[in-house]
Amino acid sequence: MCIVTWNLQGSVGVDIDGVADVVRRAAPDVVVLQEVGWLQARRLARRVGMQRCWAFKHLGWPLPEGLAVLTSHRLVAARSFVLRRAPWWDWRRRIAISAEVDRAGDRLNVINVHLSPHDDSDNRRREAALVVAAANRLPRLPVIAGDFNDLPDGPGPADLEAAGWADAWKLERLDGVDGSTNWTAGARHGRPPTQRLDYVFVPAGWTVVDAAVLASVERLDWFAERSDHLPMSAVIEPHRHDE
Numbered sequence: 001m002c003i004v005t006w007n008l009q010g011s012v013g014v015d016i017d018g019v020a021d022v023v024r025r026a027a028p029d030v031v032v033l034q035e036v037g038w039l040q041a042r043r044l045a046r047r048v049g050m051q052r053c054w055a056f057k058h059l060g061w062p063l064p065e066g067l068a069v070l071t072s073h074r075l076v077a078a079r080s081f082v083l084r085r086a087p088w089w090d091w092r093r094r095i096a097i098s099a100e101v102d103r104a105g106d107r108l109n110v111i112n113v114h115l116s117p118h119d120d121s122d123n124r125r126r127e128a129a130l131v132v133a134a135a136n137r138l139p140r141l142p143v144i145a146g147d148f149n150d151l152p153d154g155p156g157p158a159d160l161e162a163a164g165w166a167d168a169w170k171l172e173r174l175d176g177v178d179g180s181t182n183w184t185a186g187a188r189h190g191r192p193p194t195q196r197l198d199y200v201f202v203p204a205g206w207t208v209v210d211a212a213v214l215a216s217v218e219r220l221d222w223f224a225e226r227s228d229h230l231p232m233s234a235v236i237e238p239h240r241h242d243e
Contacts, residue, residue, distance in 0.1 A: 001108055001238070002027060003200050004214070005145040006231035007034040011060055014040045015226050020047040023070075026214055026233050030101060031070040032112035034147045035227075041068035048072075055080030055097050057114070059089040067112050067146075069099040076100040076107070081134060083127040084116060092116065094127055098134060098142070108238065109142035111135055115156050117149040124148070125155040132163045141203035143236065147229065148199050157199060165201040168234035172211035179213055181230045188224035192217075200234035207237040 004026050008014050014036065023031060023044070031050070033041060038054050040063075045052035050070040055078075057066045069078060077100045084094035097112040113131055116123040135142050144165060150156040157167060169179045180193035202208060214231040215223045223230055 001029040001103065002233055002235045003110065003143055003145055004028040004031045004231055004233045005034075005112075005147070005198050005200060006031070007114070007147040007198065007227060007229035008036045008040070009227040009229065010036040010040050010063065010065060012227075014044065016040070016043050016047055018222075018226060019044055022214055022231060023048050026231075028233065029072060029103060030099075030108065030110050032097075032110060032145050033068040033070070034112070034114040035065055036068050037063040038066060039063070041066075041070070045070050051075040053078035053097065053099060055095055056088075057095050058086070058091050058093045060091070065091075067095060067097050067114060069097050069110060069112050071099070071101045073101045073103040076102050081130075083113070083130050084123055096131055096134070098138070106238075107140065109138050109140055111142050111144045113144060113146035113148065115147070115149050121150075121155050124150055125159060128156045128159040132160065143200060143202055145200040147197055149197055152196055157201075160201050164204045166204060166206070168200040168202055168208045168236065169196070169211045169232070171202075171208040172234070179211075179232070181213060181232055183224070183228055188228065189221050192220060193230055198229055198232050200232065200236075202234070202236050203239065205239040207239070209235040209237060211235075
C-alpha cells in the first residue's frame with residue numbers, strides 16, 4: 001500500500017488542481033493531510049475520486065483548520081481524538097485522526113497526526129505518548145503518519161521508535177540521502193528544504209518497498225509557492241502476523 005502525507009498550509013489557499021495532479025501521480029491508497037479546511041478536503045477528494053474524512057482542529061483564519069484522511073478504497077471507520085487541549089480558536093490545540101480502510105478485504109489502520117511546533121518538545125512527547133496509546137488499542141497496529149514538527153532525533157520520532165514503530169525513510173533510504181520536507185525561516189524560493197519534519201512510521205516487521213519526497217529539484221519553487229512542506233510517500237507491505 002502507498003501512503004502519502006502532506007501539510008497543505010491551507011490557510012494560504014490550496015491549489016486543488018495542482019495538488020490533485022501530484023496525488024494522482026503518486027497513486028496512493030491513503031493520503032493524510034494536515035492544515036486543511038473542510039471544503040478544501042472535500043474538493044480535493046472529489047477531484048481525485050477518493051473517500052474522505054475530516055476533523056476540526058481549530059478556528060484558523062480565514063477558514064477552520066483541520067486534518068483529513070483520503071482513500072481510494074472503502075473507508076470503514078474514522079474518529080478524531082485530542083492530543084493537546086486548548087480553546088477551539090487557539091492554534092495550539094492538537095488532534096489526530098484514526099481511520100480504517102478496506103482494500104478488497106485487506107484492512108489497514110492509519111493515524112494522522114500534527115504535533116506541536118517550535119521548541120515545545122515537552123508537549124510533543126506527551127502527544128506522541130497519546131498517539132502510541134491510541135495505536136495500541138486498535139485491533140491491528142496502524143501506520144502513523146503526518147507532520148511531527150520534529151527532527152528525526154527529536155522526542156516525537158524517537159518515542160515512536162522506542163514504542164516499536166519504524167521510520168519508513170530510515171528503512172528504505174541509505175544514510176546521507178536527503179529527505180527534507182520543510183524550510184526553516186526565510187524565503188523558500190531558490191533554495192531546497194532544510195529539515196525533515198514529515199514522517200510515515202510503520203509497525204516493527206513491516207517492509208518498506210519505497211520512500212520518496214514527491215518533489216523534483218526542477219519543481220521545488222512550484223511546491224514552495226503552495227506550502228512550506230513537501231509531500232512524502234511510503235510504499236509499505238504489512239506484516240500479517242500482527243492481525
